[in-house]
Structures are given as structure tokens and as C-alpha cells.
Amino acid sequence: MLTTRPPESRHGARVLSAIAAVITSLGGAASAASPEGAFSNASQPLVQAFLKTSCLECHAAEEPEAGVRLDDLPFQITTVEIAERWQKVLNVLNSGEMPPEDKPRPDEKAKREVLAALSRALVVARKTIGDQGRTTLVRRLNRREYRHTLRDLLGIDLDAAGVDTSSLPDDTGTAAFDTIGSGLFMSSDQFEQYLAIGRAAIEAAASDWPRPGAPKPERKTVRREAETQARKRIEALYKNYFLGGFNKAKEWEASGGKSPKEFGFPDEAEARFRMLQYERHGPYLERFLKMPHADTGAYLMLATGNYHHAEEIAVPATAPPGDYLLRVRIGATAHAPPLRRFMEFGVGGEKGDDESGFKAIDTFQVTGTIDQPQVIEIPVRVSAHGPRAWHVREKRYNDVAADQFRNALAKAANGVGLEHALWIDWVEWEGPIPRASPSPIRKHVFDGLAAKGQESDLAKTILRRFATLAFRGAAPSREFLDRLLTVYKTKRDAGAEPIEAIREPMAVILASPGFLYLADPLAEAGPGGRRLSARELATRLSYFLWSAPPDDELLALVASGELSNPDVLAKQVERMLAHEKSRDFAAGFTHQWLGLDRLDFFRFDYELFPDFDEATREAAKHEVYETFHALVTGNLDARTLLKSDFVVVNGLLAAYYGLDDGGSPVIGDAFRVVKLPKESPRGGLLGMAAILAMGSNGERTSPVERGAWVLRKLMNDPPPPAPPNVPQLTRLESKEITTRERLWMHQEQAQCNQCHRVIDPIGFGLENFDAAGRWRTEEHFYGRGWVVKGELAGKVVKKSWSIEPAGAFHGGPAFKDSFELRQQIATRHGDAFARGLIENLFAYALGRPVSFADTDTLDALARTAKDNDYRLRDILQAIVASDEFHTK
């Protein structure tokens, strides 16, 4: 491993020779590279020859056409200007603009190779030129870390307390990871958001601080029987509006021309409308009322009308703030299919329409029955400005149109409408529930104010302690404290009690740089970098493994100086990875590493994928996080992600995959390891719904997206980014042809073919998974509308084909289906995959892009990991132990 830095510029010859090493180490990613730069030994002569035959006749010295001279274009791409000149060459070749039409066509094969070489050279050159070296910039907390830091500091869950941080930028998109400082910006609006969120969070945390002289809040339990509201309302609606209206309208019809007014209708249209309304909704509501147990509870409906699509649990405004428990007694009907035995819990969605915005907080599997219902208990925190009303509903798309579609299908099949799946006996709330031990902040503030002494001294002490906690152990300056005291006094002068007034300067602390930025100003930073102080190390470590600040134990080891002992450090890594908070690392890292944000880009077609609703997609994402986490905690081979004989799922995903655990159903909302039967296509990232679904557009699979993803993430051989201005071929749209035939046109032109010959075959190999990640053997071309066959209904299928997954890696072996594809990636590309993973973990941990100057460090990490079967927890240990992790 490197212990000293390269002596001179990071963009000089030294870096460029390092590129060659990187390319070679990618393992077949590129042919052997020449030491001089972005073009490989093999590709440079190809490009030279191509320029000579197709470009230089016009674009050479003396009087170059259009002033564009290519004969002096250096093959060493060392500056932005040279890169731009090459980019122009690539652009005009891609767009087909050059060579001009009246000149001889270049050989397609040569053009393809040149395009491939040029695209790759520019990717490498951009990385070289953009290399920020090994400097980790001071950075602010990203949104995830900010949330977790507030959680740990204040002892409250922001979601449960209704503190909304969605107004902050999510900090992804510019850099590869949200831990990389150069992609984390700051603006005046954002500063004000921090201040506002800090106030809200302090308020939520302080909501049950005892007021001097106030009586102890009374703990209450209030239960509401579901039938008392839902049933009564629907009964009245049915009897008066629907059935009543229908009967009256029938009477009018039979009356032989009497005025509709005599029957209570303003005109004839209304009378006819009411008959229609009854036909539409009457049977459905009638069945609801006649269902067994409809008198002791209420069935949940989908949003087919504003009936009983959700049950509300509301804590009244008169109840004091604090911790509460919500409970629902619920059961599933006997015939409810497995995927309809889930309850969503969230806020909003009162009207059941899109606009009232249901926001799910959690999903629960319903294991109770109507005879033996279960009680689901959910903790919440009530604060002055947070929510006081929540909803539970059947898991479903957050789109009324989807419910209407499902109901219409069911009605076409059974004449009434969708069967009920869930039944609620009662709902209740209990609270406020006193905490077993008061939160540290509360104790701290309350005891601080109760102590003896001058008020301003007491306030200052509280603020000093709080700032030290918020600054992860760093002491605030005297001037800062003086200024905070001014803020406090301003509040006091305006009439606030001390316990109220202290909150404002506390919120200011949460918007100050000492809290928001991970920086340690006390140590001197030299030009060649320096060792981290113990406190900096603890901070870097805890934001790496927890996305959260160091806890008391870590800070104690900082104070005692023991953290610098490698054994102590390694033990801490074990402890931290075993802690619940390491799930935040697993989620934050894998989400960005694998690009899971793409899953949210699409609206999934509810007609084609009725089960792939928001909750299922969320569970599918968690499968990825939880699998990674299981590999970390179990210290398993990272290559397990390529292929495994188990999955990590919860009840919802098991139901979606149709899996059981050796014959017994997988029950519950916690994720766990489930062994797979031999013939299962699942196991490894390529069997996960989230990964497969992001390789689609929500309706059709996208072999291109899937293939490119496999190259980028699993084979560590990213294709160049999609080039702009390549002419799109559109003549095959809306023809009844297979996806494979549709993409055949990629073979027609060199601009497309140079990349797609590598990408597409891999994607085709995964075609047995549909756009929502379900297994299929046929591909369909759908027509408009839907058909009913007995109890089942679905979209009209105009044409079907058998899936043909067989293919071959470009320049590599053939595979006959996704099983072989997966197997070959696992056996042939395991090292490349692990290398990519290590590079990504390294960048995430250090908060900077991987530099060419890191090559030696990464080589060493990869070698050690390989000798140790790529055990994932050990890889994390090695990164933490590396010199780079201890250096700023």
C-alpha cells in the first residue's frame, strides 16, 4: 500500500501511465493499453488509418476544410482542448454528418472499431483530466446523514414525528455518491431549510418536555369500533341514495309520464342517472353490508368510490404531544390471495384520490383471520405541528385509476366487483406513553435550567454542551456561544419562557457549519495530506458504516486515545457492522452503487403488473439492501451477489416471487434468508425484481438497459454513455414483432453496433424476466382493451412468442438462457465484479472519486480480498485499515 504520495502533479505522465494499469486490471475490459494515454496500442493504429482514409484528405494542414485540422490532433489526450477536438470527431461520426455524402463511404467494420475506440478513449481521458487526485474535500452532511444525525442527537425518529426533510436536495446525481463533497452544494435557501427543519425537529423532541407547574399528562386509551362509522355511513348511503334513489326512479318510470319532481328528482336526467348509479355501485355496497361479520367490523375497500378505502386513526388536538401507540385489530378473509394480505400505514389520502396524496410509512403483512384477528401496533410521535391522523388501507397502487381498473375487471367477471380482502375490527390509540428513560437532550436541557445560578450562565452551559454533542465532540468557540446567547435573549425579551427560548439557539446550532460540515479545523493540513485526528477518524468511520455520527463508545475511545490502536479499531468495525444502524450504510451504498433510483423513474403499468405497486417495489429495493447487509454481517463472499442458492426476502416479496421456505410459507415483514429450490431463477442480483424492473420502462423490458447495467455493475466494464445525436431508427415501432427483432436494427449502423453488439445479447439473455421481474416463457404484443375468461380477466393479447434467451457474450462464450448467463458472469467475471465493488466502497468511504493515484492501494486491496474469498466484512475492515482511510 502507498504510504507516500507521488511527488509531483497528478496530471502528469505518472498519472497517464497509471491509466494503463487500470485498464489492464479491468480484466479484459480493454485490450492492452499503451503507456501514453487513452488510446490502446491496438486502437491507435486503427484510428490513425481511419483518419487517413476518411478524414485527412480535407482536414489536413495548409487549408483544412471548415478550419478543422485533424492531422495534428495528438493521440495523447492531456488537456480539455484536445479532448474537445476528439469529441467533435466522435460527434460528427455518430451523427453521420462526416464523411460528407459525396465522399466514399468508410468501411462499416472499420468505422465501428474506430467509434468504439474513440468513445472509450474519451471516457478514459475525461477521467484523467477530471481526476481530483487523492484529496478528500471537507463536506457537509448529505440528506441521509443529516436525518440520521438529527435522529441520534435528539432521540426521535423524524418520520414518526412528521418532520419533513423532503425540501432538502437529495444530494445524488452530480457525483457518484452522496458522500462525495464536490457534489454537495449549499445555498441560501438551503440554509433556511436547515434552520426550519432544525426548529421543527427540536420542537418535536421538546414536545413532551415538562412545563414548569404543568400537570402530568394523563395517559389514555381510546378505541373505535370500525363498524360504528364505516358501516353506518355506507348503510345510510346505500339505503337512501343508491337503493332508495333506484326504487324511486323505478316508481317514476312505472308511473306513466308523471313529473320526476313528484318523486324527488329535479329532472328526468337525474332519475335516469340514479338508476345507473345503483347499477354501478349498488351490488358492491349491498355485498359489503351483507358480508358475515359486517356488523362487528368493517371490510376495507379499494378506492372505487369514496367509501371505506382507508380507516383513520386520529389523536385529537386535545391530547398532549408525546409518544403514542396506534393499534389496529385486523384479519384477512379466507379467500384473500397472498398478495392482498398486506396493510399499508401512512398519512394523507383522505379522499382516496391522487390529489390527497397518501404517503406510506410502512407495510405490514396481515396474518390474522376474521375469526382470529391480529393486533398490529405502530409507535408514533405526536408533536405540535406534526400529523395527528394516520390511515391504514389495503396495499395497492397509489393511483385511483388502478383500483378502478381492478374493480372493473372483477365486476366483469363476477357481476359485483372486487372481493374484500381485509377486515378491521377496531382501531385505537394510546398515550402519551412515558419514556422508560428520558432522552439525553431532554435531561440535559431540563436539568440544566433547573440548576442553580444566573440564567444566562445556565443557558450558556446548556448551549455549550448541546453544541459539543452536535459538533461530534468539538468544542464551540466563545464568540459563537455569546452570539447564541444573544439569540436566546432576543427570545426571552419577546416573552418566551426559558424552556421555550432555549430552543431557538439550539436550532441555530443545527444550522451552523460545525454541525453541517464534516471538518476538523484543529489539525494542520499540509500540502501532502496528513493523518486524521482520532476524532476525525471516528467521524469518518461512523459516517461510513452508519451514515450517522459517532456514538458515546466511539467518542470515549477518541478521548482515551485507544481508537488509533488497530485492534481496537477493528473491534469497533465489527461492533458497528453488527449494529442496526449498519442497515443505513447497506441501503445508502447499494442504492447508489447499483443505480436503484432508476426504479422510481417509471410508472409501472398497473394493467400489466397489478401486483407491482409502490409497496412491492419498496420491498424489492430492500431485498437488494438486505442481501448486501446479510453478506456483510455473515462475512460472505461478495461474489454471492452474482449467484447464490438463497434469497433474502420478507413475506411480501416471497409472495411476489411465489417462494416458500422448504414447504412452509415465509411470514412477516422482517427480511430473512430463504433457501432456494434448485430450479429457481432467483438468487443473485440478476434474479432480483428491483434490478430486473429497472431494466424496463414500466411496460416492456429493455434489454439495452439491462445489458448496459450488467456491463457497468457486474462486469465492471462500463460501455460509454449513450451518445447524443445518433440518428434514431423508428420504422419498426408499432409493428407486431419481438423485442429482439425490434433491437435488430441496432446491428444496421456502425454508430449503434459498436456498443450494442456488446450490450444487447446480455439483455436478451434476461428476457425470461418481464418488466416487473416476474418469470415468463412468452412475450406478448398487447392490443387495446381487456377480455374476461371465466373468473379471470386481462389485457387483450394480439400475438405471443416464445422467449429465446440464447446468445453469446461479445467475443466470448455462448449461453443458452439466464441460468447459464448468470453462471458465466459468476465464474468468468467474479474478479472484475469484486474490483468494481471495492472501488465503489472506497470512493463512498473516503468521500471522493477514485483517483488514478489510488491504483496501488486498490490493487493491494483487491489482491488481499481475493486471497480471502472476497469476504465482504473483511473487505470493509481492509478499507478502514488502509492508509488512505486514515489520511486527509
Place this chain on the structure above:
Amino acid sequence: MEKPVSRRTILRAAGSTIALPLFASLGPARSARAAAATARPKRMVFLGFGWGVTNETWFPDRNSTGAGYALPEGLKPLERHKDRFTVIQGLSNKFTTEAHWGSTFWLTGANRYGEPGKSFTNSISADQVAAAAFGDATRFASLQCGTLDAANSGHGPGLSLAWDSRGRPLAALDTPVHVFHRLFSGESQSLAERQALLAAQESVLDAVRADAARVKKGLSTADADKLDEYLQSIRDIETRLAKEKQWLTVPKPKPEGLIEPAASMPGHDEIKVMYDLVAAALQADATRVITYRQPVGTLLKGLGINVAPHDMSHYQPGERMEASKKRDAKQSALLAGLLDRLQAIKEPDGTSLLDHTTVAYGSNIRSIHYLDNCPTLVAGGGSGIRLGEHVVVADKTPLANLWLTLLRGAGVQAERHGDSTGVITEITG
């Protein structure tokens, strides 16, 4: 790096340059007369719509230029304003290669890889150049409107269309409600209350600045530069507070009939209401420079189109192309609505607000993955360009040339902008 400037310095500086409060202190009647006597101020509005347009149906026929051109299908809803705007073909940002970034470099023309050692750089956007020139005269130097749907709308990195002089993203107000409150509320408090509030805000800024001084000690230059973003954001707030102080006694004029918008609404309503607020902001002279990074995802959803925006942009004949066309038509109709409003608002001298406003409407993405011939429409008389025409300029003329042309036309003394090579003489004079 800039030298730390105390807020007091800024207050003094601001006091000497802000003209309008003095103006307003003359009393409404006199200030109106005074205003009428001078030339009407110029305003600039930039509207960016991310995912481009339908290539086949949005652009006029390239062979039919000048005033007599026929409006294509995608621009048809703008028929009644045809003599108030010009469509320009042939413009593009030569450095942009990111096929999904419709807004990041649209107003800047920057080279993402322009600075060695960085994998992303940007530079000042045209609106901020205008804001620097016009901003002192109004309560808000500029207004950035945006949408919560930005990630889904093909805009690329950034927080709004606007980037400051160091190429850092400026945040947007992402809902009409936010914009409404920023522009028009706060009048319910008494003067003393608002003064107390400002004083309290100043003491908050003093506190965090004190902490910044501690953190900054001993940081390397690069680190200090990063932390400087924080200090800059504090300075920005101080500039704004200084301004608010100047404007404390000037009421926030609220155009009649304007009410607080709903918290959430379908995309087309969101754009319509935002356009209403844009018109209201200009009418009230709350600001003279506005950008709006528009929603596309919720727009489609609101139109009942169940196609993901990205896929719609990659249309091929069939359902997705129809969706793309519907999007064009709706966006054009909404723009026509904005032009209606600007046209209807009368300036004190009897001319219309639109006569003094430049409305630039477009995207860095043409359609699909095409980044050349960026769709560009300029309306209004604010820059004195020729209107009512279809102009085809030489292929690959920098978009920055247009921004430079518009800025100069509006009276901004700009030598160049982004990668500009000059002004577009085809639309001047």
C-alpha cells in the same frame, strides 16, 4: 477566495445602490409619474421544459423562413400571438454531451469538463447576468421557480435553471405556494414585528458566522473554498435581509384577485398557476428576472398520459409519439396563456408588459437523444429583437449567442456569455 465581508459593509453598500425604495418614498402617485417619465424597465423570463419536443411536429419548415412561415402543429396553440414571438432554429450548446440534461447547461453554455481536476463544472447562467444588472431595483434580484417533479423531467443536475457567478446551482421555489408566499405574504405582521424578525435573523447569521470562523481555521485552500459556499449562502441571505430592510416600509403589492394556490395540483395546472405568479411578480415589479424549470412528469400524468416522461422523449411513431405531441400542444397552450396575461397587463405609459419583457422558452434537448437544434422560441419586446418570424441560423450557432443578443438587447452591458462568438444579427434590427 473572497475576503470576508461584514454584513454592515453590505448594508452600507446596498443602501447606496438600491434605488427603488427612495423612489417609493416619494409616494405612489409621484413615483408612478416618475416611472412613466423614464423608459420602462426591461424584464427577462426563461422557461425550460427539460425533455425537448417532438421533432417532426414542433419545428416550422426550414425552407419557409421570415414572417410568412406556417405554424407547425406543436406551436398551433400560439397562433394568436404569432406576431409576438420568433422561432429560431440551428442553436446548440457545443459542449453538452449529456443526452438527458435538458437544463443544466441550457443558459450557461459551459463545458462540464472545462476545469482540470473536476468532473463537473458550470458557469453563470444568462438570467443571473441579467439579475446582476437589474436586481438592485427590485425587492428580489431574481426569482427561481421550479417543481418537485424535476428529477423526472429531463433537466439534469442543478436546483433550478439558474447558476451563480461561480457556477454553483441556485435553489428554486418548487411549488406555486412557495412562490406565492415569497412574493406576496408577510404583510400580516406589523412593522415593529417585522423589524424584530429581521433583527432576530441577523443575530442568527452572526452566530453561524462566528462558528464558521472557528471551522475555517486551519483548513486547506480547497477545503476553505468548499466551506466558502456556506459563507456565500450566508452573505446571500444578508444581502436579501439588507434589501428587505430597505423595503420594509414598502408594502408588497399583490395584484388583485391573486389567491394562495392549492398545495398540490396536476402538472398543467401547476404550470398555469406558476405562469400566473410569473405575470403577477412582473406586474408588481417584485423582480425583473425569472426562471422556471417546468415539470414534465406531472404534466403528462395530468393529461392522463400513462407514459413515463423519459420514454415519451424517446418516442417512436405510435402511443409515445402521440404523448409527445400532446405534451407539445399543452405546453404551447400554457405559454399562450402566459403571453395573454403579459399582453393584458398595461404599463403606466399604456404599453403592455409583454412589450418590455423577453420570454425565452426552450430546452437543451431537441428530442430523443438529439442535442443540436435546441428548440428555441423568444417572445416579447424586451430585447428589441425581430418578432413574428421564423429564423434559421447557421447550424451549431452557440445558444450563448442568443443569450448574449437578448441580454444586450435588454440593456445589459455584456461582452460575452458562455461560449458565445457574437450576437445573432438575423434577429436584431
